[in-house]
Amino acid sequence: xxxxxxxxxxxxxxxxxxxxxxxxxxxxxxxxxxxxxxxxxxxxxxxxxxxxxxxxxxxxxxxxxxxxxxxxxxxxxxxxxxxxxxxxxxxxxxxxxxxxxxxxxxxxxxxxxxxxxxxxxxxxxxxxxxxxxxxxxxxxxxxxxxxxxxxxxxxxxxxxxxxxxxxxxxxxxxxxxxxxxxxxxxxxxxxxxxxxxxxxxxxxxxxxxxxxxxxxxxxxxxxxxxxxxxxxxxxxxxxxxxxxxxxxxxxxxxxxxxxxxxxxxxxxxxxxxxxxxxxxxxxxxxxxxxxxxxxxxxxxxxxxxxxxxxxxxxxxxxxxxxxxxxxxxxxxxxxxxxxxxxxxxxxxxxxxxxxxxxxxxxxxxxxxxxxxxxxxxxxxxxxxxxxxxxxxxxxxxxxxxxxxxxxxxxxxxxxxxxxxxxxxxxxxxxxxxxxxxxxxxxxxxxxxxxxxxxxxxxxxxxxxxxxxxxxxxxxxxxxxxxxxxxxxxxxxxxxxxxxxxxxxxxxxxxxxxxxxxxxxxxxxxxxxxxxxxxxxxxxxxxxxxxxxxxxxxxxxxxxxxxxxxxxxxxxxxxxxxxxxxxxxxxxxxxxxxxxxxxxxxxxxxxxxxxxxxxxxxxxxxxxxxxxxxxxxxxxxxxxxxxxxxxxxxxxxxxxxxxxxxxxxxxxxxxxxxxxxxxxxxxxxxxxxxxxxxxxxxxxxxxxxxxxxxxxxxxxxxxxxxxxxxxxxxxxxxxxxxxxxxxxxxxxxxxxxxxxxxxxxxxxxxxxxxxxxxxxxxxxxxxxxxxxxxxxxxxxxxxxxxxxxxxxxxxxxxxxxxxxxxxxxxxxxxxxxxxxxxxxxxxxxxxxxxxxxxxx
Numbered sequence: 049x050x051x052x053x054x055x056x057x058x059x060x061x062x063x064x065x066x067x068x069x070x071x072x073x074x075x076x077x078x079x080x081x082x083x084x085x086x087x088x089x090x091x092x093x094x095x096x097x098x099x100x101x102x103x104x105x106x107x108x109x110x111x112x113x114x115x116x117x118x119x120x121x122x123x124x125x126x127x128x129x130x131x132x133x134x135x136x137x138x139x140x141x142x143x144x145x146x147x148x149x150x151x152x153x154x155x156x157x158x159x160x161x162x163x164x165x166x167x168x169x170x171x172x173x174x175x176x177x178x179x180x181x182x183x184x185x186x187x188x189x190x191x192x193x194x195x196x197x198x199x200x201x202x203x204x205x206x207x208x209x210x211x212x213x214x215x216x217x218x219x220x221x222x223x224x225x226x227x228x229x230x231x232x233x234x235x236x237x238x239x240x241x242x243x244x245x246x247x248x249x250x251x252x253x254x255x256x257x258x259x260x261x262x263x264x265x266x267x268x269x270x271x272x273x274x275x276x277x278x279x280x281x282x283x284x285x286x287x288x289x290x291x292x293x294x295x296x297x298x299x300x301x302x303x304x305x306x307x308x309x310x311x312x313x314x315x316x317x318x319x320x321x322x323x324x325x326x327x328x329x330x331x332x333x334x335x336x337x338x339x340x341x342x343x344x345x346x347x348x349x350x351x352x353x354x355x356x357x358x359x360x361x362x363x364x365x366x367x368x369x370x371x372x373x374x375x376x377x378x379x380x381x382x383x384x385x386x387x388x389x390x391x392x393x394x395x396x397x398x399x400x401x402x403x404x405x406x407x408x409x410x411x412x413x414x415x416x417x418x419x420x421x422x423x424x425x426x427x428x429x430x431x432x433x434x435x436x437x438x439x440x441x442x443x444x445x446x447x448x449x450x451x452x453x454x455x456x457x458x459x460x461x462x463x464x465x466x467x468x469x470x471x472x473x474x475x476x477x478x479x480x481x482x483x484x485x486x487x488x489x490x491x492x493x494x495x496x497x498x499x500x501x502x503x504x505x506x507x508x509x510x511x512x513x514x515x516x517x518x519x520x521x522x523x524x525x526x527x528x529x530x531x532x533x534x535x536x537x538x539x540x541x542x543x544x545x546x547x548x549x550x551x552x553x554x555x556x557x558x559x560x561x562x563x564x565x566x567x568x569x570x571x572x573x574x575x576x577x578x579x580x581x582x583x584x585x586x587x588x589x590x591x592x593x594x595x596x597x598x599x600x601x602x603x604x605x606x607x608x609x610x611x612x613x614x615x616x617x618x619x620x621x622x623x624x625x626x627x628x629x630x631x632x633x634x635x636x637x638x639x640x641x642x643x644x645x646x647x648x649x650x651x652x653x654x655x656x657x658x659x660x661x662x663x664x665x666x667x668x669x670x671x672x673x674x675x676x677x678x679x680x681x682x683x684x685x686x687x688x689x690x691x692x693x694x695x696x697x698x699x700x701x702x703x704x705x706x707x708x709x710x711x712x713x714x715x716x717x718x719x720x721x722x723x724x725x726x727x728x729x730x731x732x733x734x735x736x737x738x739x740x741x742x743x744x745x746x747x748x749x750x751x752x753x754x755x756x757x758x759x760x761x762x763x764x765x766x767x768x769x770x771x772x773x774x775x776x777x778x779x780x781x782x783x784x785x786x787x788x789x790x791x792x793x794x795x796x797x798x799x800x801x802x803x804x805x806x807x808x809x810x811x812x813x814x815x816x817x818x819x820x821x822x823x824x825x826x827x828x829x830x831x832x833x834x835x836x837x838x839x840x841x842x843x844x845x846x847x848x849x850x851x852x853x854x855x856x857x858x859x860x861x862x863x864x865x866x867x868x869x870x871x872x873x874x875x876x877x878x879x880x881x882x883x884x885x886x887x888x889x890x891x892x893x894x895x896x897x898x899x900x901x902x903x
Contacts, residue, residue, distance in 0.1 A: 094216070098193050098208030100141055103131035104167070106193060108210065109174065112218035112336040113186055114325060115281060121333050122181045123158070124191060127174045130167040137166050138175065140196040142204060145179040148188035153179045155191075159330040178328075178335060184281035186212040219321045219339040225258070228338055230324075231271060233263035235297075239322055239340040240304060243348050244311075247489055251315070254459075254488075255286060255307045255322055255342060261297040268294040272324040272337060274307050279319030284309045286322075289459045295364040298397075303364035308459050308486060317345035350492045351452075357392075358455075358491040362402070365395035367428070369455070371493050372435055373512065375500035376448055377623065379563035383444045387453060387495065388618050390435045393428035401426040401434075404457050404490065408440050411450035416442040437609065437618040449497040458485040502603075503622045505629070508542070512620050516550055517541040517581075519620055522588075524604070526595075526628040527736070527757055528689055528697040533597045534753050535559060535567060537606060537624075542586045549580040552587060553610045555619055559593040560605040561626075567593035571742045572608065573755065575645055592739065592753045601626035631734055633759045640671075640686075640735045640758055644744055647684035648676040649709075651717065651735065654779070656764040658728045659880035666880050667728040667764060668720045669700075670779060672813065675709040682708045685738040685745045687754045688719045690731040698723050700733070705816040706747045716780060716815040722878070734759045770885030776873055778822055778884060780815050781844065782808040783873065785887065790869045792861060794895040799856040801826065803871060805838075809846045821876040828856055829867035829891070866893045 096108040111124035122145060130136045143155040155177035157164070167173045181189070189212045197205040220226045225238035241256035253276055261267045270293075274286040286307035288294045295305045307322070323339040352358045357370035372390040376383055385408065391401050407417040418440045426434045503509060508520045520540040527534040543550045554577050559567040573590040581587055591606055608620040634640065639650040651673045659666035667690055673683060683704070690698040703718040719733060736757035738745035745751040770776060773785035787804040803824075822838045834856060838844055843852060856869075872886040 094213075096191065096208070096210035098210075100128075100136070100193070100195050100207060102134075102136065104136045105129050105131075106141065106143075106208075108191065110176075110218065111186055111191075111212065111216070112339065113181065113184060114323075114334060114336040115184055115283070116334050120181045120184055121178050121335060122186065122189065123176055123178045123335050124155070125174055125176045127172055128167045129172045130169055133169050135166045135168050138164060138173075142194040142196075143177055144192050144194065145181070146190040146192055146209075147181055148183065152192075153181070155179045158335060159328050176335075178331070178333065186216055186218075187214045188212070217341070218336070219323075219341040222341045222343050226338065226340075227262070230269065230337070231267065233261065233265065233267040235262065235267060236260040237338065237340065239342050242317070242320060242342040242345045244317055244345045245348050245488055246313075248487065250486070251311050251313045252459075252486055252488060253284070253309050253311050253315075253320075253345075254289070254348075257305050257307065257322060257340070258302060259297050259305055260302040261299055264299050266296045266298055268296050269324065270294050272326055273334070275323045275325065276307075276309055276311070277321050277323045277339065278316065283323070284311055290363045297364065301364075304361050305364055306361065306459075308488075310486065320345070348489070350489050352491050352493045354494040354496045358493070360490065362399050365393065365397055365399040367399060367401065368392045368394055369491065371453060371495060373498075374495050375498050375621075377500040377563070378444060381444055382441050383446070383448055384563065385438075385440045385442070385451075385495070386500070386621060387438045387440065388435050389438065389453075389455075390433055391426055391428060392433035393430055396430050398427060398429050401428060402457055404455050405487075406438060406440075406456070407454045408442055408495070409452045409454050409492065410442070410446045412446060414446070415454070416440055435617045437607075437616060437621075451495045451497075453493040453495055455490040455493065456487055457490050459488050500623055503624050511544055512618070516544050517552075517620070518544050519622070521622065521624065523629050524624060525631060525757065526601075527631070527734070527754060528597065528691075528699070529594065529753065530699065531597070532568075532594045535593050535595055535601075535604065536753070536755060536757075537591045537604075538755075539589045539591065539620075539622075540586050541581070541589055543581045543583055545583045547583055549582050552576050552579055552581050552589075553619065554578060555589070555608050556611055557591050557593070557609075558607040559591065560607075561595060561599070561601045562603055563605070565595075565599070567595050569594045569752065571739070571753065573739055573742050590755050592755070594753075601628075631757050631759045633732075633761065636761055636763075640760060642684045642686075642737055643756065644684060644737060646677065646681055647737075647744060649683060650674050650676065651686060653733075653760060653762065654716075656733075656762045657882065658764050658766050659877050659882055660766065661722075661725070661880045664722050664725050665728045666720055666722050666878055667698075667731055667762075668718065668877060669733055669762060669764075671717045671719070672714050673709075673717050674714045675711060677709075678711055680708050680710050682747060683715060685747055685749075685751060686717055686719075686735060687738040687751055688733050688735040690719075690721050690723065690733055691759070692727055693730055696727075698731070703816050703818045704747060705814045707814050709814075714813045716813055718816075718818050720877075729764050731764065732759050732761050767882055767884075769883035771887070773871060773873060773885045773887045776884040778820075778873075778875055780810040780813055781822075781840070781846070783822075783844075783884075785871060785873075786849070788871055788887070788889045790889060790891040792864060792867065792891050792893050794865065794893065795862050797857055797859050797861050799828065799861055799869070799891065801854040801856065801869065803852045803854075805844065805850045805852060807844050807846050807848065807850065819877065823874040823876050823881075824852075825870075825872040825874060826854065826856065827870040827872070828858075829864070829869065830858070830860055832856075832858065864891075864893070865895070867891045 094108050098106050106126045106128050109125045109127050113120050113122045145153045145155050158176050161175045191210045193208045194204040194206050225236050227236045238258045240258050243254040245252040275283040277283045286309045289306035289308050297303050320342045321339050324337040325334045326337050327334050357368040360367045369391050372388040374387045376385050407415045418438045503521045505521050508518050511518050522540050523538045525536045555572040557570040557572045559570045570593040576587045604624050606622045610617045639652040642649045651671045654670040654672050656669040688700045698721040700719040700721045705715045734757050736754035738751035739753045740751050776783040784806045786806050789802050791800045824836045827833045868888050868890050870888045873884040875882045
């Protein structure tokens with residue numbers, strides 16, 4: 049009796065150990081994957097269901113085999129269902145594998161299923177078992193099931209045997225999907241495509257798989273190793289086309305995910321399948337999880353017709369790529385293509401477009417690469433489209449109407465990869481541990497043949513960008529600016545939308561002369577940048593750049609664009625001839641008008657005078673600026689230059705007050721320059737509104753350019769001196785000497801002088817200190833002179849009269865018994881003088897009294 053019990057316990061312990069090795073080591077392992085039932089697998093002729101007794105059944109749901117380390121591991125999944133009233137203990141059931149040669153191998157649970165001990169009443173439990181085999185096929189293999197029964201000899205009773213079908217495949221059929229539980233997340237998977245790509249001496253297999261996440265958190269297949277498996281069982285490790293991190297699939301989201309691998313050129317593409325494996329670290333085995341039959345291999349369709357889009361999938365997000373427009377222009381013996389490549393996000397998530405490589409492929413077979421200034425991708429929000437602009441130069445003798453734009457991308461970033469046990473066919477080499485990215489063509493876009501037209505002044509052209517603005521070149525001028533010239537183009541942009549306002553973006557510009565010289569300091573001046581332009585409404589945009597004044601121009605090219613980080617999006621590109629418009633001339637007496645919103649004003653010439661010097665003259669032009677605004681505003685800064693009839697330019701200095709102007713109020717602005725002797729009377733003044741940093745310049749700040757230039761024909765005068773000292777014009781003052789007296793005491797060396805000065809000022813005008821001086825020159829009857837500068841605020845009181853006392857001293861005055869003195873008022877500027885007026889007065893002589901007469 050005791051001997052019998054001992055034998056029973058020994059057999060039971062042996063069975064438990066055989067059925068559940070390393071239980072303690074696997075008890076804490078987290079579940080990483082589970083294969084669920086699927087219609088596709090039911091159709092694969094797995095039809096084994098076995099009764100285990102007491103209303104407990106086991107059903108075969110899945111079986112597969114995978115090679116590793118010179119052998120193979122067969123796996124199969126049994127689902128136990130308990131229809132009884134008490135728990136069924138799994139240690140009572142012993143599945144085994146009978147190999148084709150007759151040898152029997154115990155089937156043990158994989159590590160993650162070791163913790164499954166029993167099946168509660170009314171419940172089902174799936175357990176995946178593995179068994180080592182020397183065959184790469186399940187054909188000829190049998191599965192048997194024994195149950196513990198102490199009533200039979202050996203205590204194990206065979207309750208079922210199942211021979212695997214000879215034509216069985218674990219792979220899901222092409223076109224069918226299956227629902228898996230991967231990493232604890234329910235996912236529906238379906239094979240979508242297989243492409244065989246031959247490029248650059250390599251053969252690349254590209255597999256497309258649809259993934260639908262039915263779980264509540266983001267899922268990707270990291271932790272599962274993808275493989276491309278041939279009909280004979282050889283395999284190639286796949287990698288994500290998007291890179292080592294894979295592609296995340298959001299909850300309830302369906303994505304098309306691509307995998308790639310390099311394969312031998314002789315690979316047979318019939319019967320290829322996609323397989324996921326999962327490492328069982330405890331068992332040190334790689335076990336098959338799920339496989340899918342792939343569709344028939346196709347060659348990639350790279351050619352994209354002109355005007356059509358290439359549908360891309362970037363990290364699972366659909367993106368359309370297309371040539372939005374292109375144009376060709378000739379420069380010498382070269383053709384310069386400007387190509388706008390547009391990418392539009394068709395998905396619901398933001399996506400970053402990789403930094404693709406581009407080249408023009410000629411029908412003659414040559415390639416002409418495009419090298420961007422900075423390799424940076426575009427970030428697209430859902431529904432957003434962005435454009436990158438390329439300029440590619442190639443010989444004009446190529447057939448320009450048969451060119452294609454090749455787009456190339458790096459697929460599968462570098463990452464480690466475990467070589468498979470049997471990686472290639474016919475003795476192929478195993479792949480390296482570290483895989484470099486594979487460079488593959490994405491598309492060949494037919495380039496629409498269109499020569500670039502030159503924009504004419506006054507003609508409206510259609511919108512060039514998706515922003516929808518038509519444009520008109522209204523004027524283009526070349527203006528002197530310091531030691532350079534300014535190129536100023538005025539554009540009018542019109543919103544062509546019928547019912548939608550469009551934002552005018554913050555624009556930048558490049559300006560090129562004769563296809564080779566980039567002009568310095570390009571600026572865009574647009575009052576409404578960042579504002580919405582109403583349907584059908586127009587707005588003005590100026591483009592300004594500098595060029596050496598000695599350089600002749602045959603053509604000009606303007607490129608307006610927006611810049612976001614490193615991404616450059618074209619807004620408008622325009623080429624014109626080098627012909628410049630002459631500056632408009634205002635009729636005599638007509639004011640210069642400032643039209644900028646918030647700065648509207650009129651500047652009217654008051655007078656222009658000439659200060660004559662010994663070797664040169666000064667032309668001094670006074671203007672009165674009147675504000676036309678409804679609020680107190682800072683006046684626009686005006687800049688000008690004097691121009692002679694033969695084209696000589698004299699840059700004018702500007703003297704302008706900094707004080708703001710009330711509505712309708714005025715200020716005095718002065719423009720002056722030193723010019724060659726005798727040339728001042730023939731000069732005109734070109735006047736414009738000063739700019740700085742893409743906007744109207746501020747008073748006191750350096751200007752970088754000028755807009756809205758008009759030429760005024762001046763009326764320069766050399767003022768004649770007045771013969772009296774009444775109502776002299778020293779703008780903005782009016783001066784009169786109302787009284788002057790001189791006294792000489794007999795025998796004295798001193799003459800005492802006194803003058804009364806009456807001053808008036810135009811209080812309605814603001815004026816800055818121009819540096820002009822008012823000088824009083826006193827001349828005595830001996831011909832000697834003295835000078836005194838009259839200072840506003842002290843010598844000159846506004847308004848009112850002021851008495852000025854002076855003394856002249858000379859020993860020769862003791863001999864005089866009478867005489868006269870002369871007063872002359874002089875306007876001095878930059879050491880040059882204009883006499884305002886002069887007047888002589890008699891001295892009052894006071895003789896000494898005779899002492900006898902006093903008596």
